[in-house]
Amino acid sequence: MPSRTTLLRAWGLMMGLTALSIWAAVSDEGPAPATAAMAAGLFKGLLILWVYLNLGRGNPGWKAVFIVFLATIAVLVLGIFLLGPLVAKP
Amino acid sequence: MKYQSQRVALYYFAGALGLFVAQILFGVIMGTIVVVPNFLSELLPFNIARMIHTNALIVWLLMGFFGCAYYLIPEESETELYSPKLAILQFWLFLFGAAAAVVGYLFRIHEGREFLEQPLWIKLAIVVVALMFLFNVSMTVLKGRKTAITNVLLLGLWGIAVFFLFSLYNPSNLILDKMFWWWVVHLWVEGVWELVMASVLAFLMIKLTGVDREVVEKWLYIIISLTLFTGILGTGHHYYWIGTPAYWQWIGSIFSALEVVPFFAMVIFTFMMVWKGGRSHANKAALLWSLGCSTFAFFGAGVWGFLHTLAPINYVTHGTQVTAAHGHLAFYGAYVMLNIAMFTYAMPNLLKREPYNQVLNMWGFWITSSGVTFMTFALTFAGVVQAHLQRVMGMGFMDVQDQLGLFYWMRLGAGVVTLLGVILIVWSLAVPGSARQAGRVAAQPAE
Amino acid sequence: MTDHSEAHGGWGALDHLPGNPLMWVLILSELVVFGAFFVAFSVSRVLHPAMFLAGQAKLDRLAGGVNTMLLLTSGLAAALAVSACAAGDTRRCRRWLAGAGLLGVGFLGVKLAEYAGKASQGIGIDTDTFFTLFYLMTGFHAAHVILGLVILAVVAWKPSLENAETGAAFWHMVDLIWVLLYPIVYLIR
Numbered sequence: 001m002p003s004r005t006t007l008l009r010a011w012g013l014m015m016g017l018t019a020l021s022i023w024a025a026v027s028d029e030g031p032a033p034a035t036a037a038m039a040a041g042l043f044k045g046l047l048i049l050w051v052y053l054n055l056g057r058g059n060p061g062w063k064a065v066f067i068v069f070l071a072t073i074a075v076l077v078l079g080i081f082l083l084g085p086l087v088a089k090p
Numbered sequence: 091m092k093y094q095s096q097r098v099a100l101y102y103f104a105g106a107l108g109l110f111v112a113q114i115l116f117g118v119i120m121g122t123i124v125v126v127p128n129f130l131s132e133l134l135p136f137n138i139a140r141m142i143h144t145n146a147l148i149v150w151l152l153m154g155f156f157g158c159a160y161y162l163i164p165e166e167s168e169t170e171l172y173s174p175k176l177a178i179l180q181f182w183l184f185l186f187g188a189a190a191a192v193v194g195y196l197f198r199i200h201e202g203r204e205f206l207e208q209p210l211w212i213k214l215a216i217v218v219v220a221l222m223f224l225f226n227v228s229m230t231v232l233k234g235r236k237t238a239i240t241n242v243l244l245l246g247l248w249g250i251a252v253f254f255l256f257s258l259y260n261p262s263n264l265i266l267d268k269m270f271w272w273w274v275v276h277l278w279v280e281g282v283w284e285l286v287m288a289s290v291l292a293f294l295m296i297k298l299t300g301v302d303r304e305v306v307e308k309w310l311y312i313i314i315s316l317t318l319f320t321g322i323l324g325t326g327h328h329y330y331w332i333g334t335p336a337y338w339q340w341i342g343s344i345f346s347a348l349e350v351v352p353f354f355a356m357v358i359f360t361f362m363m364v365w366k367g368g369r370s371h372a373n374k375a376a377l378l379w380s381l382g383c384s385t386f387a388f389f390g391a392g393v394w395g396f397l398h399t400l401a402p403i404n405y406v407t408h409g410t411q412v413t414a415a416h417g418h419l420a421f422y423g424a425y426v427m428l429n430i431a432m433f434t435y436a437m438p439n440l441l442k443r444e445p446y447n448q449v450l451n452m453w454g455f456w457i458t459s460s461g462v463t464f465m466t467f468a469l470t471f472a473g474v475v476q477a478h479l480q481r482v483m484g485m486g487f488m489d490v491q492d493q494l495g496l497f498y499w500m501r502l503g504a505g506v507v508t509l510l511g512v513i514l515i516v517w518s519l520a521v522p523g524s525a526r527q528a529g530r531v532a533a534q535p536a537e
Numbered sequence: 538m539t540d541h542s543e544a545h546g547g548w549g550a551l552d553h554l555p556g557n558p559l560m561w562v563l564i565l566s567e568l569v570v571f572g573a574f575f576v577a578f579s580v581s582r583v584l585h586p587a588m589f590l591a592g593q594a595k596l597d598r599l600a601g602g603v604n605t606m607l608l609l610t611s612g613l614a615a616a617l618a619v620s621a622c623a624a625g626d627t628r629r630c631r632r633w634l635a636g637a638g639l640l641g642v643g644f645l646g647v648k649l650a651e652y653a654g655k656a657s658q659g660i661g662i663d664t665d666t667f668f669t670l671f672y673l674m675t676g677f678h679a680a681h682v683i684l685g686l687v688i689l690a691v692v693a694w695k696p697s698l699e700n701a702e703t704g705a706a707f708w709h710m711v712d713l714i715w716v717l718l719y720p721i722v723y724l725i726r
Contacts, residue, residue, distance in 0.1 A: 059553035084583030
C-alpha cells in the first residue's frame with residue numbers, strides 16, 4: 001500500500017496540473033496548450049494507476065501494457081489533432 | 091454417458107440431423123433458383139424456400155441445443171434428468187410444430203415477418219415447448235450439483251426463451267417493429283446463444299482434454315463477460331438505417347467492432363486447453379469439431395462480421411451479398427459446428443458404440459467446411475462487386491445481379507459440396523462403423 | 538499485488554492486478570471502448586473543424602475542470618479507504634468510502650447542471666455530430682460514475698480487502714477515463 005504522504009503528494013500534483021491545464025486552455029488555443037493539456041492528462045492517468053492503484057509496485061508486464069495503451073491514445077489524439085488538418089485540407 | 095436419462099438427447103440429435111439435411115437441401119434448391127430463375131417457380135417460390143431454409147436452420151440448431159442440454163446437464167449436475175418423459179413429449183411437440191410450420195409455408199400460410207414467419211399459434215407452441223424444457227433442466231440443476239457450466243448454460247437457455255417473447259410483439263410502427271425484431275434475431279446469435287456455445291465448448295474441453303475444471307471455468311467467465319459487454323450494445327449495428335436516432339451509429343460501430351474479442355478468446359481457450367491438456371482422447375473427431383467451431387466462429391462471426399460492421403462501411407455494403415457471406419460462415423462456424431461437435435462426442439457414448447465412423451466423420455468435417463468456406467468467398471466477392479456497382483457506381487439492382495452470375499454459380503457448386511459433406515456427417519453419426527475402423531481408432535478409453 | 542490476491546490463483550496475468558480478476562475484464566473492456574471513442578472524436582474533429590470549434594465554445598471548461606478535481610479527490614479517498622481496510626480499520630475504511638461517494642455525487646451534480654444548461658439552450662444529443670459524441674462519451678462516463686457509486690456502497694456494506702480493492706479499481710478507472718476525456722473533449726481545440 002502507498003503511504004498517506006505518497007497519496008497526498010500525488011493528489012496535490014494532479015490538482016496543480018489540472019489547474020495549470022485549465023489556465024493554459026482558457027488563455028490560448030492551438031498546438032501548444034493542446035499538447036500541454038494532453039500531456040497533463042496522460043501524466044495524471046499514469047499517476048492514478050501507479051499511486052492510487054499502486055500498480056507502480058506491481059507487475060512490469062501490466063505497467064508496460066498501461067503505458068503503451070495510454071501513450072497510444074495520447075499520441076493518436078494529438079497526432080490527429082495536429083496533423084489531421086494538413087491531410088484533410090490538401 | 092453416466093445417467094440413463096441422458097438418452098433423451100438422442101431424440102433431439104436425430105431430429106436435428108434430419109432437419110439439417112432438409113435445411114441444406116432447400117439451400118441447394120435456392121442456389122439453383124438464383125441461377126435458373128424459373129426452377130420450381132410455381133411449386134416453390136424463392137421466398138417460401140428461403141423461409142424453410144432459414145427456419146429449418148434455427149429450429150434444428152435449437153433442437154440441437156436442447157439435446158446438448160439434456161446430455162450435458164445430468165452429467166454436470168450428477169443426477170438423473172428431472173423428467174425424461176416430459177423431455178420426450180417436448181420433443182414430439184417441437185417436431186410437430188416445426189413440421190406444421192413447414193407444411194403451412196408450402197401452402198403460403200405465414201406471417202411474412204422475416205425469420206419470424208411462423209403463425210401465431212406456432213409461436214405460442216414454441217413458448218410452451220421452451221417452458222417445458224426450461225422447467226425440466228432447471229429442476230434437474232436445482233436438485234443436483236451446480237457448476238459454472240450449468241449456470242452459464244441455463245442463463246443462455248433462459249435468455250433464448252425470454253428474447254423469443256419479443257417475436258410476439260409486433261408494433262405497427264415499422265421502426266419499433268424492426269427495433270424489437272432484432273432483440274430476437276441479434277440478442278440470440280450475438281448474445282445468449284454465445285453463452286450456450288461457450289458453456290458447451292467448456293464441457294467438451296473438460297471431457298476431451300482432461301484440463302482441470304477450475305481452469306476451464308475461469309475462461310468461461312471471462313468469455314461470457316466479454317460476450318455480454320460487446321454483444322448487447324453491439325445490437326446497435328442493426329440500428330443504423332432503420333429510423334432510430336443517429337447516435338446508434340457510434341454505439342453500434344464501437345461495441346460491435348469489439349464483438350470479435352470473445353470469439354478470439356474462444357479460439358485461444360480451445361487451443362490452449364488442447365495444448366495444456368495433453369490427454370489423447372479417443373474421440374478425435376469431436377476434438378476436431380470443437381477446434382473447428384471456435385476457429386470458424388472467429389472468422390465467420392468475428393472477422394466477417396467486423397468487415398461490414400462500421401457504420402460508414404455498412405452504408406455501402408448493407409443488404410448486399412457481403413451480409414449473406416457473413417451469415418453463412420458465422421452460423422456454420424459458431425452454431426452448426428458446435429452442435430456437430432457435441433453430437434460427435436455424445437452419440438457414440440449414447441449408442442454405446444466404440445467403433446463409430448470417426449474417419450468418415452472427419453471427412454465430413456473437411457468437405458463441409460471446404461464447401462462453406464468456398465461459398466463464403468464467392469459471396470464475399472459477389473458482395474464487394476455488388477456494393478461497388480450498385481452503391482458506388484449507382485447501377486440498377488437487376489443489372490448488377492446479371493454481373494454476379496458467375497459468383498452465384500460458384501455458390502451453387504459450393505452448396506452441392508456442402509450437401510455431400512452433410513450427408514457424410516449424418517451417415518457417420520447414424521450408421522455403426524465397421525470393426526476394421528474400430529481397431530484403428532480404439533486408443534485408450536476415456537469418458 | 539498483495540498477498541491477498543494470490544488467494545485467487547489460476548487467472549494468469551489477471552492475478553497480478555488488485556481485486557477481482559473479472560472486474561479487470563470489465564475495466565480493460567471499458568478502456569478499449571473509451572479509447573475507441575477518443576480516437577473517433579479526434580477523427581470527427583478533423584472532418585468537421587468548424588462544428589467542433591463552435592461546439593467546444595459552448596462547453597464549460599471550468600465546470601469540467603472542477604469535475605476533474607472532484608474525481609481526483611474522490612480517488613484519493615478511495616485509495617485511503619483501501620489503506621484503512623488493509624490496516625483492518627473497517628470504520629475508517631467506511632468513512633473514506635462515504636467521502637469518495639459524496640465527491641462522486643458532487644461530480645454528478647456538476648454534470649447535471651451542465652446538461653441542464655445545454656438543454657435550456659436547446660442543445661441535445663441530436664444537435665450535431667459534436668454533441669452526439671459529447672453526450673455519448675460524457676453520458677457513458679456518468680453512467681459509470683453511477684455504477685461506481687453502487688459498487689462503493691456494496692464495498693461499504695461488505696468491506697473485505699478484496700472487495701475494497703475491486704471497488705477502488707473500478708473507481709480509479711472512472712477517474713482515469715475522465716482525466717483523459719477532459720482534455721480531449723473540453724480543452725484541445
